[in-house]
Amino acid sequence: MTSDLGFWTLQALNALQLSMLLFLLSIGLTVIFGLMHFVNLAHGSLYAVGAYAGAAAAAVGGFWMGLFVAPVAVAGMGVLLYSGLIKRMRRSGPMAQVLVTFGLIFVLLDLTRIFWGDLPLAIEKPGFLSGRVALLGIEYPAYRLFVIALGLAIFTGLAWVLGQTQVGAMIRAGVDNDAMAACLGINVERLFFTVFCVGCALAGLAGVVAAPLLSVTPDMGLQILIPTLIVIVIGGLGSLKGAIAGSLIYGFVQTFGAVLAPQLASVLIYALLAAVLVIRPMGLFPAKG
Amino acid sequence: MFRHTPLRYIALALLAAGALFQAATAGYFGLEILIEILILAMLVLALDMVAGFGGMVSLCHGALMGVGAYAFATFGGILGLTPLVSLVGAIALTGATAWVIGAVCARSHGIYFIMATLAFGQMAYSYVFQTPFFGGDDGMGGIERLDLTALGIDLTDSRSFALFCLGVLGLVYLATVAVLRSGLGRSLTGVMHSEQRMRALGLTVWRVKADVFGLSGMIAGLAGALSAMHIMYISPGLLDWTVSGEALVVVILGGLGTLVGPMIGAVALVVLKHELSAITPYWHLVVGLLLIGVVMSRANGIFGWIEAQIGARLDKRLNDITRPQPTEEPRDA
Amino acid sequence: MKRIVMAAAGLATSFALPALAEDIKVGLMLPYSGTYASLGNDIEAGFRLGLDTYGADTGVTFDILTEDTEAKPPVALGKAKKLILQDRVDVLSGIVSSGVLGAMRDLIHGSEVPLIVANAGNDEATGEACSPWITRLSFSNGQVNRPMGTWLHEQGVGKVYTLAPDYAAGRQMIDAFTASFTDAGGEIVGQQFTPFGKTQDFGPYLAKAQASGADAVYVFYAGGEAISFVKQYDSFGLKADLPLYGAGFLTSPLYVNAEGPAAEGVIAALHYVPTIENDANAAFTTAFMAETGRLPSEYSVQGYDAARALVEAVKSGATDRASLGAALRKVSFDGPRGKLSIDPVTNNLIQPIYVYETVAGDDGLTQKVLATLPASADPANGCELAPVSN
Incomplete structure (x- = not known):
């Protein structure tokens, strides 16, 4: 293996980029779970819908239009899902929720096929992000740096909201004990609704951000679902810390696994997940003790 | 604990009669569908045993079935063992695999259990997929069916094979009921309701869970071996998590914790799939909507709904006639 | 929007009328759902265009039964048995996934139904696992x-x-x-x-x-x-x-x-790009554009040539499974891809x-x-x- 420092810097940035993409996706899923104890298997499908909505908007008004439209559209979809399905599923057990959202995967997959066809779509990167930037002695694609920066910005923003603001305090109270939070006069129902929609918006954002790197295909939601679930289960459901830790672990294991032990790369992460669950059945940083 | 109600006997009799009728009269494709239903019914019995009576909602039963299929094919095709030995070996290997998974996951609950089993299932899938020894993505062929010519049965004939599967399913059903009625099965249901209480009673909780999961895995392995014999070709798609998801769908669609219900669910899903895919390439959409509808209706699946509607009344009337003491059935659906 | 219309058209055509005795029944097995759905649709568009273009003057009606393989071997095997045993098709075509082709090989070989492969490229299908009943009009890896x-x-x-x-x-x-x-x-x-x-x-x-x-x-x-x-x-x-x-x-x-x-x-x-310069390709790309509004891909031409091969076999007098199987092995013509012929040793297409x-x-x-x-x-x-x- 090469001893070139630039090579390892490059790989570390690759790992960071993958981590941030997964973070955008997993944070919504994990906070929704922490607050509402609701597992949304269709979260990956929302990411796909985000990518498609972004691609459709970008075809008209360019990348930035897509970047704006995708989260809004998916949040709008979140409103529909919440009032139509989620609200009524709140008191059902995890299995009922898993199944409803499993059904939703099929529905959303076929709906994207009906609306946008089977052929892959694409979003072009905006001009100034399509080049490469020289840093740390290497040249790295500007768009990937943008993804890393966006991920870090969202992480910082959420950490601030959750840690420093009143809404954050309400959410933390809700995660700890929603019945008690309701007794303290917090409108838990509205809180749930808001958090669900923000989670959906973040999934949509992840979709449109991933689109210029990957391709927009109907099954992209299914492909990303398992990695996202692994991230939040390793990290521990319900916590911001868990989501970022899980994302970083996944990103670095996957990237350096591919470099150092390519034969094991695809089994490695599952083995890690199994190991985490054996040693800490609730993940590394669960929301509740 | 599992109990037979008159309604369940009626449903079982109807299912058996329907399957026999289909096996006797159906054309080639009808037999294919029947066999598909019978094998899926075995898998969902295995799943209902752990999910409906032990609260262990597994997302790796599809993968376990795949392990059974691959073990059967490997023992027969590569090691050259006879189909009968391969079958026993496949069942044992799958059971052992499931026991280990059950033991490891025993401490996880709810969504964590689902995710943990999913992880093990995907691990098996990835391993098989990228191992050239197992044929990788292209799968393996050259699988033989069991040779029962000594008994005068030729399993290469579709009709005989369908009847054979029906017989096996009957035995699997009886075995499942026996397990659930045994001390082990009763302990399992106790664990589902309160792990602490059972622990206080001196029970090794993880052992109970692992043992039942292992038994369930043996059934899944048997279903896998039969599926390999049926198709005579296997591919890694068998182990994909969506297969496990589909099995779970069938259990819920039919009625969790009723054993009879999931078998009805298997009939419903397979027939629906074939009818719909002939009409539209977007049949997943319809299945998805149906699934959402059933779960949202809060009924315990098709059979659970029937039980709730007419079962209670029917049971009461029959009990009045046959037994003076009405039995109370402790169930939580 | 165009995609929706196309899908609807595909849907309508899958309700085929019962065939007359002298017609040729074709079972077209392609993935219409899942990852490979776009390939399935492209091959079918090419196949239908090929039959329309070359089959019109044969006096034979080609009756197409489509089945969705989902690119899953077990599903495809079930569908293949239905087409062979129940619908009694004269010839099968399609097959996108190599896994599906591998799974179907023994069934095809045993039941002696000709199969014209329109995509799957696994080398074994025309190598160690070859069969006189499997003729490949697409490519090998x-x-x-x-x-x-x-x-x-x-x-x-x-x-x-x-x-x-x-x-x-x-x-x-x-x-x-x-x-x-x-x-x-x-x-x-x-x-x-x-x-x-x-x-x-x-x-x-x-x-x-x-x-x-x-x-x-x-x-x-x-x-x-x-x-x-x-x-x-x-x-x-x-x-x-x-x-x-x-x-x-x-x-x-x-x-x-x-x-x-x-x-x-x-x-x-x-083996094909739409810009190859020859008369057959010019005619093909124009017709395909008129039909679908976009340029053909290698998948479309594979469907097109599979249909052409079937028509050529029928023109040489083949009428049933056995004669079609034999005739398909002798097919050769100049198509959009240039001069094509079937390798008599392996039944694979020989093409530039x-x-x-x-x-x-x-x-x-x-x-x-x-x-x-x-x-x-x-x-x-x-x-x-x-x-x-x-």
Whole structure:
């Protein structure tokens, strides 16, 4: 293996980029779970819908239009899902929720096929992000740096909201004990609704951000679902810390696994997940003790 | 604990009669569908045993079935063992695999259990997929069916094979009921309701869970071996998590914790799939909507709904006639 | 919107009327759902166009029964049994996935129904697992890549790094290239197989390729993975120093628009591109454009030629399974891909391979044919079909 420092810097940035993409996706899923104890298997499908909505908007008004439209559209979809399905599923057990959202995967997959066809779509990167930037002695694609920066910005923003603001305090109270939070006069129902929609918006954002790197295909939601679930289960459901830790672990294991032990790369992460669950059945940083 | 109600006997009799009728009269494709239903019914019995009576909602039963299929094919095709030995070996290997998974996951609950089993299932899938020894993505062929010519049965004939599967399913059903009625099965249901209480009673909780999961895995392995014999070709798609998801769908669609219900669910899903895919390439959409509808209706699946509607009344009337003491059935659906 | 209309049209045609006794019943087995749905639709469009174009003057009605294989072997086997035993089709065609073809091989061979393969490229199907009943009108994995190894070395490329998804087709494509490239005197400085369908980020592999000291990179990727790969290759700025070559599925017309400018300059080998210059191709592309509103892909031409082969067999007097099976093995014609014939030893198609570069054209990306590599037969790999009787 090469001893070139630039090579390892490059790989570390690759790992960071993958981590941030997964973070955008997993944070919504994990906070929704922490607050509402609701597992949304269709979260990956929302990411796909985000990518498609972004691609459709970008075809008209360019990348930035897509970047704006995708989260809004998916949040709008979140409103529909919440009032139509989620609200009524709140008191059902995890299995009922898993199944409803499993059904939703099929529905959303076929709906994207009906609306946008089977052929892959694409979003072009905006001009100034399509080049490469020289840093740390290497040249790295500007768009990937943008993804890393966006991920870090969202992480910082959420950490601030959750840690420093009143809404954050309400959410933390809700995660700890929603019945008690309701007794303290917090409108838990509205809180749930808001958090669900923000989670959906973040999934949509992840979709449109991933689109210029990957391709927009109907099954992209299914492909990303398992990695996202692994991230939040390793990290521990319900916590911001868990989501970022899980994302970083996944990103670095996957990237350096591919470099150092390519034969094991695809089994490695599952083995890690199994190991985490054996040693800490609730993940590394669960929301509740 | 599992109990037979008159309604369940009626449903079982109807299912058996329907399957026999289909096996006797159906054309080639009808037999294919029947066999598909019978094998899926075995898998969902295995799943209902752990999910409906032990609260262990597994997302790796599809993968376990795949392990059974691959073990059967490997023992027969590569090691050259006879189909009968391969079958026993496949069942044992799958059971052992499931026991280990059950033991490891025993401490996880709810969504964590689902995710943990999913992880093990995907691990098996990835391993098989990228191992050239197992044929990788292209799968393996050259699988033989069991040779029962000594008994005068030729399993290469579709009709005989369908009847054979029906017989096996009957035995699997009886075995499942026996397990659930045994001390082990009763302990399992106790664990589902309160792990602490059972622990206080001196029970090794993880052992109970692992043992039942292992038994369930043996059934899944048997279903896998039969599926390999049926198709005579296997591919890694068998182990994909969506297969496990589909099995779970069938259990819920039919009625969790009723054993009879999931078998009805298997009939419903397979027939629906074939009818719909002939009409539209977007049949997943319809299945998805149906699934959402059933779960949202809060009924315990098709059979659970029937039980709730007419079962209670029917049971009461029959009990009045046959037994003076009405039995109370402790169930939580 | 056009896609919806097309889907609706496909839906309507799947309600086929019962066939008359003298008609030819065709079972078309393609994936209409799942990852490969776009391939299935493209092949069917080509197949129907082929039957309409060549079948009209035969006096025979072709009755098409379509079945969705979902690209899953167990599903496909069930559907195949239905078509063969219940619908009693005279001939089968389609098959996108190699796994499905492998699974169906024994059934086809045993039930003696001719199958015209319209995509699946696994080498075994016309090698060690060949059958007189399986005739391939698409390509074999080795066939597409073998000539490229020699050609690339002739262009002065000495050291190559290869990448492909980790599954049978990926390995066969790369192995065929590697064999001919090293025979010609080239050196493979590194090889990597990436987890199939699970790789989101090719960054780690690209950095390894860059550090390997290769002159060029040769890859096989298809579908969604091809798009991700080509875009990421470009975004790292590798194209200038480390030119990208590959099996032509990489920049297939079906996907090249989603790849955009990133695909410019990629040089690849394939059995068909829409810009091949001959009369048959001009007629085909015009007709296909009129029908669907877009240019045909290699998948469309495979469907088109599969239908053409069936018509040629019927024209030579074949009427049932046995005579169709025998006649299909003797088919040869000039089509959009040039001169095609069936290898009597393996039943694989013998066809020229085109090396093309993706370049910017007047409206979007187009394919510039750089070289036509002569047709050659695949090694038989133990396949010994009985000679075709006349």
